[in-house]
Amino acid sequence: MLSRQGSQMRRLARAKLDEIGNMLRALLPRLPHAPRGGWIAGTREALGMSRSDLARRLGVSPGSVTKLEMSERAGSIRIDTLRRAASAMDCELVILVVPRQPLQSMVDQRRLQRYGADIDRAATHMSLEDQSISETMRRHLLQQAEAAIPDSTLWRESPIG
Known part of the structure; x- marks a missing residue:
């Protein structure tokens, strides 16, 4: 129960940061480069x-x-x-870490990557039947991956377990 609450809290935190990140990613190309001398x-x-x-x-x-x-x-x-x-100089210092893509997308991609063996098997079976993985199937696999791979292990380089 506690782990599930922690996972939900992290998902909420990612959603809030993704709102800000989306705005900042749109702004980044319009920001000026530093003056020549800094x-x-x-x-x-x-x-x-x-x-x-x-x-x-x-x-x-x-x-x-x-x-x-x-x-x-x-x-x-x-x-x-x-x-x-x-x-x-009566200025504010602003330092930003702006994810290149939404955090939730990064987590989903990593989780699916870690859960890849099952996805690869499903994709192989479906390709033999001339099908592709639907969005519904992707969501289903992601739900299974979320149950199998907690957030706390997503970024470890070692195999699951």
């Missing part, structure tokens, strides 16, 4: 703020701001450092 330098320069001004606001040396901007361009900046720099 977001910190681009924002700082657009504000008319010198490196010395930003350094003073951060309580560091101007050379540290140069290193900070270089580490952002190199992709090695620490998130807390980026957050402090954004705050010093």
Whole structure:
């Protein structure tokens, strides 16, 4: 019972995140690329703020701001450092992890992949009869897979069991 509730809670969480993910995936192609010198330098320069001004606001040396901007361009900046720099320029830092496809689709695909032996057998029998797996059959197989493969084991590389 507890496991089933946990599974339902994860499904609900995926549905909520999928709503947001769908919106963000539609938005991603329209987002601008980072300014040539990086977001910190681009924002700082657009504000008319010198490196010395930003350094003073951060309580560091101007050379540290140069290193900070270089580490952002190199992709090695620490998130807390980026957050402090954004705050010093009265900006918000937004970091997003956007799934390439809906989370529920990813889970369903993985579950069906792990449950593949039974699906392959069903597909083989159906292809011999010149049939394809219908959406109803797919849902049925997915229900069986959900019963056999809990969410907690989906991403393990070892065989089920």
